[in-house]
Amino acid sequence: MPVTLPVLLLTIILPKPSIFWHQTVDAEGKHHHFLCVTQEEYAGSWFYLYKGSDLEPIAEKKALPSQSKVMFAVHAFAPGEQFCCSYEIQEAGKAIYSPLSSPANITEDHYPKPFIAVSPGNELFVGQDWIIRCWAPSPGVNFVLYQSREFRMEITPRGDSSVAEFFLNNVTMADAGRYTCYYHSTTEPVIWSNASDAAQLTVIEASKVPSYQEVLVDSAGRYRVNCSVPSSPGGWFYLYQGKQLIAETKVWQDRTEASFNLTEEALNTTQGELMCQYGAYPLNHTEVWTEASHTESTDFTTANSLQLGLGVSVLLLALFFIVDACWTEVQEEN
Template sequence: MQTSRQLETEDEEEAVIAPGDSLPTPSPRALRKPRDPGSPVYSVPPASYPKPWLGAQPAAIVTPGVNVTLSCRAPQPAWRFALFKSGRIIPVLYRGVSMELAEFFLEEVTPAQGGSYHCCYRRLGWGLGVWSHPSDTLELLVTDELPRPSLVALPGPVVAPGANVSLRCAGRLGGMSFALYRVGEAAPVQYRRSAQPWADFPLRGARAPGTYSCYYHTPSSPYVLSQRSEPLVVSADGSGSLDYTQGNLVRLGLAGLVLLSLGTLVFLDWRGRSRIPCSVRP
């Protein structure tokens, strides 16, 4: 007579599949096992089954046709790995390996293969249907071109005399490399990498006026670039020089009025002297 442990082992052996195969059809014995209709396909693991790590090579953002490897690394030796995609209940790929690392190969990826992925692992001796906690989600983006960024001036596109301005190029993805261009110059004015979905480019007020645009791209090969942002015009604030000119005009007007007054007094004095009779003059 077979024990429950022997039945469980046989079920596990019947479920073993070759690396790269999709989810197998459950064995008849497994289908006969009673299960709560409301329970999930995979049991919730205890906290002692720590989650693995999932990464992508050569990158998580690639152009169509590139071969991508998704690597799932467990914190302890595992017996089997499974790769899941958001929106699907069953794994898209399995790997049967007796080590901490499993690799899932996606050949010549298409935009349809992009999406949110996570992986799990299980060890021998774990109950049927029990997997580790899922890894953090990995976003795989397959595209020819990244979305167009926006470019804004902080605090505004009009720069007062002596003030500085910062131009913010904002995309939709973090960890990108950003470049700022000024019309009339072939090379980027500034270039920087940012962990945030944006990058700030500080400009000195005296050199800030001009027309700018920016773009961003993946930080490593194969590079995926965005479109250029819409142009942004940064101009100098003329109110300071206008105030200075008005002040000069006021001062010149006052000086002219003083000179006119002095000239009038001199003229009146001269005219008064010219009318005095000669006999009266000393």
Template sequence: MGPTVTSLVYIGLCLDWAVRAQMGPPPRPTLWAISSSVVSKGADVTLRCQGHLGSDRFQLWKDGELREEQNASWQQADFLLRNVDDWKDARSYSCRSGQGPLWSEFSDALDLVVTGAFPKPYISVLHGSPLDTGATATIRCDMLPQTSFQNYSFALLEAKSLEPLQQQSAAWNKVGFSLPSVRPEDTGNYSCIYYRKTAPYRGSHPSNTLELTVLGQLPKPTLWAQPDLVVSPGANISLWCSRPKLSSLGEVNFTLWKLGTHEHLQQQISGGLWTNFILPSVRPKDAGSYSCTYRENIASARASIHSDYLELVVTGSLPKPSLSALPALVVEPGIHVTLQCRQPPQTFLSGLTFTLLKMGTSQPLQRQSPAGTSADFLLLSVREQDSGNYSCFYHRKMAPYVVSEASEVLEIWVTDALLKPSLSVWPGQEVASGSNVMLLCQGPRWSSRFTFYKEGIINTIQHEAQFLLTHVTPKDSGNYSCSYQPGTSGNLRTQQSDPLEIRVTVPSNILLIALSCVSFLLICLLLLAFLGLQFTPIGSLHRESLRRVFCCSCLPQGVCPPHHLETPTDESVYTEMARGTPREPSVSYFCPVLYLEEKPQTMGIVLDHF
């Protein structure tokens, strides 16, 4: 990079920084501790500074003094404090981020509390445990008598992570933390500490663990199926059950249920947030509504409520229905679309329930139990997200619960602009004159009309996606494109494909001229040979005479030998021939020479060139 370019880059950076400086400092970053701002003495803790977009420099400050600076990407930086001490590390921290010469404002202060300096407090819950759902829990934290309790604050912690849940300044040597309207998910283990209000933030040992139990059912889990809700007989299905993340829960017992049965189907113990139940080689009798629950794997054994029911369909017992759309498969946003699911005419079944499905959706969209043989599912004021693949099926409302096959998939498009097509050519973009060329316009399956263009001008409009050019000539060379649109939605905009250039070539003119010349010369030779044999006695001609007869008429003037004979001959013959044969005009090309030689018992025609 030359000095001029370097100077320009620096000038650009300076201008950019000047503009940024006029706009004010960047937004302040955020500072937090991983995993908690309350740590045990001797532990390691990470302080993370999250800056604004484009931040590439970070500073960590302790008690108003710069402690560390580093360059980092991804708009954040991690500062590691090893083997923390309750004197030098239990301080107030902040950070700031920068880009170029500009620095942000400081983040909010983070007070790092290091435990282990004082005796642990005593923790208790008023009114005992367990508590009913909706009750108010009060957790009290009592410190040992101190000479100056006004200098301390209390913190209620989640017992395992030491994450602060609430903080209060001490008005006495004890405080009460209130949890209003508790829910089952508030069940868990709690502890508390007290610590100095001013730096260094030295804290007590954590109290003993308090187990709080809230009666009632746990939050409901979620159930979903893989690979799909509508399957053929013999398929393997996985039903996944997941629960909310609750700090109070360890291992739980997941249970799978089927509506209409009194006993559970499967159970699994897991310490994770989800588990899966396998239904191998399903049959029509496996169709139905499924749900799942989870229960604590401890003595209290709190259980969750049931998940939403999942409708599993095993097809194949009855003929598949037909599914149609009105007014069209492709519509503009805001249009009402009716999807009609109709059972086959040969079934004549009554008491059926029709179900509408959409691929990618875990639950059926709609259900109907009409009196007739079809059901109309109405999609009101459709939007772009209503686009997709739909199908339907039907089944008996009462036992035996036989189910039909799923209908053919119907693709619905909600759009105000059709997707761009693509154009391809066979056998290639460069073809010989006289060949046939096939153009193929590729669009969605619901395309019904295709328009082909040459140089942007409409060439043809047809219902087929293939357009044949027969016996092409150089005038067919040019740029071609195509577009498509549904026949029932002519008001929708169409887009032309990217242009495709076709080149039509012809054979070389030099080769054609050469072939024509050779053909003409051969005809000339045959004609001259025929005329010479018809008017001249072969035995009375010598070599030079024959050369003059058969050659001189087609050679340029002055090329033939002089007009004389080596042996006296009958002059009348030549005179008669000269009178009977017109003189050919001079030309500028060579002509083969034909010699006729008389030999004993034979007559030969010898070709040579002059």
């Protein structure tokens, strides 16, 4: 007798997308856009933009195969009119639609622009980490970060904080560019701020990391530490012992190498590693430092012992000649 098995119906529930209003201004005037974003696993989906309570989308666009977001341009809207978006995936030949995003609207009212700061600075080598901090005048807002006109990420500060930190870890050449941040209210009507001042990130190829070369002793008995960078438009080299700056020197525009002349006493105080670092500008609180090239500091104990022994020998020899001269004079008198 055939047995009938129950059929288990699986319902796929997609996460709700996010929608952001973005305004740009150029010579032709203001341009309004809505960015619709979902999770990365739904890259290449079709996205739909809705206006007000309309059930039919006013625009649709397919995301690139590697992206899970699209930008919709909006040319006509009424004051306070709200927009939302959704996206669609294909599962077993059937279309599955996500829930609608929370509504967003276009408004001419703006909050003041946020403050922006970066750490450790505006120049990084490939593989370093970059932090962008944005401040709003008051809490209760969400922050959004853009690279040029591309959405990067959104952050909701914890508790009553009005500060957001955006972490760009292990930067690559693709991360170079102009960054701005915005904030918007978390309650309706959604009101956006003006754009922050721009923070420019320059990413330098890893092959240009300065290197610690060697410790030399010149003819005058001075110790010289050489550092080099493959190509540089001029700048400054800094020599560190651990985290302490012990010397600095300027690199002229046609040079890629710098030498530090150090006293024996300065080298004797170095315990651990010497680090050579390069910066395009003089040292200040916003300057960016490279991933330091490292070398174990040279052990000068043997050299110092030899020099001390040589000094003692010379002193004893001089004392011998003095004693000998005195003894000879006494003998002649007798």
